[in-house]
Amino acid sequence: MEKFFKNYEIKSFECDQTGFLRLRTLFNFFQDLADTHANKMGLGYHFCKERGIGWIGGAYHIRIHKMPKWEDQVQIWTWPSASTAVTGIREFQMCSQDNFVLIDASSQWVLIDTQKFRPISVIKHVGAYDLIPERFIETQFEKLPILERIDYETDEIIRYDDIDINGHVNNAVYPTWALDALPPIFLKKNNLLELKIQFKKPALLSNSVHVQTQIESEHTFHVITNKDGSSEFARLEINWRSKDVSL
Numbered sequence: 001m002e003k004f005f006k007n008y009e010i011k012s013f014e015c016d017q018t019g020f021l022r023l024r025t026l027f028n029f030f031q032d033l034a035d036t037h038a039n040k041m042g043l044g045y046h047f048c049k050e051r052g053i054g055w056i057g058g059a060y061h062i063r064i065h066k067m068p069k070w071e072d073q074v075q076i077w078t079w080p081s082a083s084t085a086v087t088g089i090r091e092f093q094m095c096s097q098d099n100f101v102l103i104d105a106s107s108q109w110v111l112i113d114t115q116k117f118r119p120i121s122v123i124k125h126v127g128a129y130d131l132i133p134e135r136f137i138e139t140q141f142e143k144l145p146i147l148e149r150i151d152y153e154t155d156e157i158i159r160y161d162d163i164d165i166n167g168h169v170n171n172a173v174y175p176t177w178a179l180d181a182l183p184p185i186f187l188k189k190n191n192l193l194e195l196k197i198q199f200k201k202p203a204l205l206s207n208s209v210h211v212q213t214q215i216e217s218e219h220t221f222h223v224i225t226n227k228d229g230s231s232e233f234a235r236l237e238i239n240w241r242s243k244d245v246s247l
Contacts, residue, residue: 001130004037005077011067023179023192025243027172030060030092030105035077041080043126043164052115052156053125058087058108058173059198061139066102067191073097079132086111091135098213104136133164139213144198144235147223154181155227156209168202174234181211190218200232208234218242 014025038044038055048054070076075095081090087110094103113120153207156177164170175197179187203209208227222236 001010001079003077003079003132004033005042005075006033006036008074008076010068010070010072010074015070019070023174023195024172024176026062026103027060027175027197029076029094029175030078030107031171032089032094033076034109037078039127043129048114050119051125052113053120054112054114054166055109056112056166058110058197059141060107060195061137061141062103062105062195063137064103064194066100068094068096068102069162070072072083072090073106074102079134080129081131081135083122083129083131085123089135091132092135093233106135106137106139107126109189138202139196140143141196141198144196144237145221147212147221149214150212151215152181152183152213154211156180156211158205158207158209161206163205165170168204168220169233171199174199174224175236177209177211177224178213178220178236178238181222182220183211184213186215189243191243192238193241193243194239196237200234203206203233207231 008029010021014022015020035044039046077093077095079091080088087108090107090109092105092107093101095101110119111122111125112118158169162169162173175195206231209227210227210229212223218240220238220240222238223232224234225232
């Protein structure tokens with residue numbers, strides 16, 4: 001097993017109004033890389049579909065040292081680093097052309113029966129596969145806290161374009177909803193440093209979405225549910241740095 005990488009050039013349409021990479025695009029890069037590598041390992045989408053199983057994103061822990069910007073050339077590496085009875089752990093690292101580490105991330109993927117939508121045994125349904133036990137974030141994907149209060153809350157509309165090939169809202173959409181729930185002045189004054197997200201239940205086109213947010217100085221907490229709160233889709237914790245503070 002060797003680490004796998006792809007090169008990306010940051011396009012203008014992949015950037016926000018400040019010219020830096022969109023958070024949604026970063027998640028799309030990670031998914032693209034994971035899909036490509038899983039296919040090369042023989043454990044990708046087509047392998048899983050034939051067997052009625054699938055890998056779904058369970059959680060991410062991301063540290064952003066410096067977000068790339070328009071026209072930057074970056075290289076993203078990935079490899080499977082660990083596994084449990086029903087999950088696989090995959091690492092990501094984005095570097096600049098001069099090998100400066102821009103972003104580190106660790107992700108957890110749950111193997112499910114796509115008909116029953118329940119976790120299933122990795123060994124039984126996929127078998128053993130090679131691992132590289134190197135991790136940049138020694139996270140255990142601990143359960144994120146519930147909100148102590150609600151400082152802001154917003155509703156989101158699920159667009160047809162948000163639905164992915166698996167028939168539910170793509171994982172890259174949920175972080176965007178969390179950012180949308182913050183005041184624009186907060187986003188203009190702060191840079192995102194670290195993000196933890198745990199996916200609870202996939203949202204469907206027919207669902208409504210409600211985002212509740214708590215702000216504690218340079219830390220924000222988000223819970224994404226349907227409008228009546230009966231189903232929780234995702235939970236996030238984000239750390240920020242004031243743009244007035246130098247690196």
